[in-house]
Amino acid sequence: MKIVVIGGTGLIGSKTVAILRQGGQEVVAASPESGVNTITGEGLKQATAGAQVVIDLANSPSFEDKAVLEFFETAGRNLLAAEAAAGVRHHVALSIVGIDRTDNGYFRAKVAQEKLIVASGIPYTIIRSTQFLEFLGGIADSSMDGNVIRLPPGLFQPIAADDVAPIVAEVALAAPRNGIVEIAGPERVPFNEIVARYLKAIGDPREVVRDPEARYWGSRIEERSLVPLGEARLGRxxxxxxLRRSKAKA
Structure with a gap:
């Protein structure tokens, strides 16, 4: 089976490509560096020719509201048009848990991306994931207020990239759901507490302050804004x- 992975060299993409290739699939790891650009359309016709499945893991280089919306809408339209022309039978996209319950520019752009997928007529599965453990450091940095990190106490359920990629690969090889699958990490704890645990474990002395008024990428967070509300597949x-695995790799 030919599978095209858009964003195939990124954090999740590179792991997904490796898993699928180990399973004997013909995989195209598509990225601008390999001559496949979903914004300009370059290389899309050639990459998708003969493909049965396309996995879209691409991310916007900018998180600014207007830029990120333009990225996901333009990339989505170009990619889905190429898939329709090639007769692709399953479109898989990685999205985010809670995008329809939390109002910020990035989440609005992901909602727009999902709407394009649903309207395309191509059989699809959308995988909504909670935030990745790999991004805890960046979240801490973005939440600095003076000398402290202010974070809301809403529930957080981060998942490791090593748990995300096998699920993405499995979904890609299964029949299209024409719906949403939600995935999350095994621990559900207050946002401020898990970031504090992470910083302590890596020897970062910064103080984490529990602040119900603190924003997450500009959004106010309620208790369950960022976690699955119903059934979800949990990582291990x-x-x-x-942290143990990260230290071992280092």
Whole structure:
């Protein structure tokens, strides 16, 4: 089976490509560096020719509201048009848990991307994931207020990239759901507490302050804004295990 992975050299993409290739699939790891650009349309016709499945893992280089919306809408239209012309039978996209319950520019752009997929007529599965453990450091940095990190106490359920990629690969090889699959990490804890645990574990002395008024990428967070509300597939790698693996790799 020919599978095209858009964003195939990124954090999740590179792991997904490796899993699929190990399973004997013909995989195209598509990225601008390999001559496939979803914004300009360059290389899309050639990459999708003969493909049965396309996995879209691409991310916007900018998180500015207007830029990120333009990225996901333009990339989505170009990619889905190429898939329709090639007769692709399954479109898989990675999205985010809670985008329809939390109002910020990035989440609005992901909602727009999902709407394009649903309207395309191509059989699809959307995988909504909670935030990745790999991004805890960046979240801490973005939440600095003076000398402290202010974070809301809403529930957080981060998942490791090593748990995300096998699920993406499995979904890609299964029949299209024409719906949403939600995935999350095994631990559900207050946002401020897991970031504090992470910083302590890596020897970062910054103080994390629990602040119900603190924003997450500009959004106010309620208790369950960022976690699945219903059934979800859970990863197996919690924070402690992920830290152990990260240290071992280093």
């Amino acid at each position: 790698i919690g924070l402690d295990e992920w």
